[in-house]
Amino acid sequence: MRAPAAAEMPDWRDEIFAALKAAEIGQIGYVPDAGHARLIELCRDDPEIRAVPLTTEEEGVALAAGAWLGGQRAALLMQSSGVGNCINMLSLAKTCRFPLVMLVAMRGEWAEFNPWQVPMGSNTQAALELCHVLVYRVERPEEAAETVAAALDIAFNGDLATAVLLSQRLIGANGG
C-alpha cells in the first residue's frame, strides 16, 4: 500500500487538539514551547477554550485544580524542563485526587543541541512517576491523538494525574 502523501495526512497536533475538544477542555494553561506552538495557536483561537499563559508551569497545576473545583476541565502544555518546576505542586493533585493532564514537549533526549536541556529531559519521566503521575509516551505521529485521548479519559474518569510525553524525535530535534 502506498504511503499517503504528507498533504493527505492530518497533522498530529491538529489531532491532539481535536482530542482536547472532544474531552470538553475549557481551560488550557501553558508555558510556550516550540513543540506546542501549533496547539497553543489552536487553543487561543478557540472561543470555547480559555488559554492562560503561565509564568511558570507549577501555576498550571493549581489552575487546573481550581478549574475542576468549579466543574471545568483543564489541560496543561509545557516543556520537559517545566516538569521540574511542578514537583511540589503535584502534591495538590495527589492529595486531593484532582484530575490532571499535562502534555509535555520533550527536550534533551534526541539530537539535542543544548546540553543544558539534558539533565531535566532525561529525568522527566522518572520525576513524574516519583510524584505518582501516570506517564504515557508518544513516539510516532499516528499515536498522538489516541494517547492524549486515553490520558484524558483516565484522568477525568479516575481523578488521576497524567502526563503525555511528546518525544523530541516526534516534535523535531531542534525544539524551541
Add this chain to the structure above:
Amino acid sequence: MIAKDRRLDRRAVMHTLLENRGELLLVTGLGSTTWDAAAVGDDDRNFYLWGAMGAAAMVGLGLAIARTDRRVLVVTGDGEMLMGLGAPATIGVQRPPNLAVAVFDNGHYGETGMQASPTAENVELVAIARACGFKEAFDIIDELGLRDFAARVHNAPTTLFARIAIRADEPPRVLPPRDGVLLKTRFRRAIGAE
C-alpha cells in the same frame, strides 16, 4: 510591643470578609489563613490549602474562570503569595471580574517560627499587583478600608487585589478537615459541579 501595634487583627479581618458572604466561594492558602477561615466557621464552599505553597491565587483563578456566575475570594498570607509571585502577572493578564485576592500581610512566616518575610523589608505587594495589571489594588491598614474592600468583593467590575496589614500574632489554631479529597468533593457538590 504587640499591644501597641495598630495593625488589624487577622481573625476579625477574616470575619469581616466573610460576613454576609452570600454565594461567595473561598480559597485559603497554606497556614494561618486556613485556620482563620476555620475559626470563622467551616463551610463546604471553603477550599483550604494545607500544602502546595504558592497555589492559592492560581486555584482562585482557575475557579473564577470556571464559574463566572460566582464571586471568588482568595485569602492567603504574604509568605504564600511571595512563593507564587508569578501568579499576579498571570492573573493580571486574565483579570476575571469575579476574582478578588486578599493577602494578610504580617511581614512574617507565622507557621515556621515568625521569621521575617520580604514584605517586612522593602517588598510592596500592592505595587507588584498594580504593575501586573490589577486595576484595583488596595493597601488596607484600617477598618474603614477593610469594610470598603469587603463590599467590593461582591460587586467589583474587575479583579481586585488587597494587601491587608495584620498583626504578627498567633491566635489559637482552629483546624478544618485536612482530607483533600473530602474538601474537593464537598466543595464541588456545594456548587453543583458534581
